[in-house]
Amino acid sequence: MTTDATGLAPDLPGLGGQDAGTVLVLRALGLGDALTAVPALRGVRRAWPGRRVLLAAPEEVGGWLRDLGLVDGVVPAQGLAPLAWVEESEAVSGAPPSGHVAVNLHGSGPQSHRVLLDTAPEHVVAFASREAGVAGPGWDPDEHEVDRWCRLVTAAGGACSREDLRLDPPASRGRHVVVHPGAASGSRRWPADRFAAVARDLAVAGHDLVVTGGPDERDLGARVVADATASLAEATGATGAVTDTAGTLDLPALADVVASARLVVCGDTGVAHLATAFGTPSVVLFGPTPPSAWGPAIDPERHVVLWHGGDGASARPGGQPDGYRGDPHAVTLDPALDRVTVDEVVAAARALLAVAPRRA
Structure with a gap:
């Protein structure tokens, strides 16, 4: 995919103001789904290094990823239900922060896109959906799940790859x-x-x-x-x-x-x-x-x-x-x-x- 002078794919919106604010990532699915998105989450960090990354996901899975340092906080979410912006002990005042970036690592849309659009983001990073009125890269149904989300986030400026799947193993194996x-x-x-x-x-x-x-x-x-x-x-x-x-x-x-x-x-x-x-x-x-x-x-x-x-x-x-x-x-x-x-x-x-x- 070609990029313009900013290094972003031309079919993604300009993403300014990266030194402060919030990135909201939607992946309201199970454990396996969360793990295949780990490289993309790392790419999000690289794309917006100064922003707080919130993950909309089931509480147990999201909390585990937070404790690993992959995200900063969790917005409890299940499937395509509307998001309740209450983030554990650090509540988001019952409303989304202004000017946030929304990243859809959940699906191809339009339903998942609309869940994020309802939070009134300044920018949306997602696969293209005419029904939701969202521009972005095209969806490939035959793509490996890891590669799919890496492609999306890399196009937005957050380089990531399959190698980013790795979590720190123990010093030794058991029996x-x-x-x-x-x-x-x-x-x-x-x-x-x-x-x-x-x-x-x-x-x-x-x-x-x-x-x-x-x-x-x-x-x-x-x-x-x-x-x-x-x-x-x-x-x-x-x-x-x-x-x-x-x-x-x-x-x-x-x-x-x-x-x-x-x-x-x-x-x-x-x-x-x-x-x-x-x-x-x-x-x-x-x-x-x-x-x-x-x-x-x-x-x-x-x-x-x-x-x-x-x-x-x-x-x-x-x-x-x-x-x-x-x-x-x-x-x-x-x-x-x-x-x-x-x-x-x-x-x-x-x-x-x-x-x-x-x-x-």
Whole structure:
């Protein structure tokens, strides 16, 4: 994309007054969505280094990103609901600050654009939407989620890239393997008995397993642990422990468990993006959404993506076959995810564990 003398793309508004004021960023989505936007948030800092950056997002996710120093404050938000300008202990007097810049990292518009337009910003950085009357770069539906938001913010003067995904990892890895059987929708949730079979195999090999899940996934976690440990009784010799933490970890604690793990096995969900950010090796199972759009965007040697949505191939990130898109919000298991077998997940996990350091 060409730029004018200011260094800005000609289809974006001029962005003056960068030494003071506020930048309001909308990303009122879940953990995985938030993590894919981390490079763009860093780009926002670079574009407006003197401004206070507020993130409109769910409180837990936004608060965690604030504590990491990626933003300065949180405007609690869910989806496309109107924004309530009350920012924790530092309230914004019930009204948006004047002259602020609004950055839409939520969607292509027009609905999300209008959520920000209702705050009366001085400037809007967003993808073009004729319906909302907003100018900007064009939306590419096939673009990787990380690249999409980097392109938008870079066009506004805030250089950022996939490398900005990285979060500081722990000094050393633990002994445990994370198994995360949950996902927000049934179409992206591999069957619990298959996760249990993978957990059993790794425990028999002597690996300690930690099963994770959200508050509404306690029953799922308990079922995976019960099935895995029941079959462990038939194993001979020493086996690893299988620990159920589903529903017991807040987001910072979950991040610590993933960051210190030797391996993560999960579906296309937020935990996979935590593994990418912390450089934790992972086996990620994809179904309705192609990994070329949401898969690990850095360190391909650390991650194995299993997907049978194109020509049936399974591969490390990069060059995965496209040609299939299911419904990521459907209730029933996606056919592409259903074709992923226990044997191939176990094989991928063993291969990564064979090269992953095992430090206490």
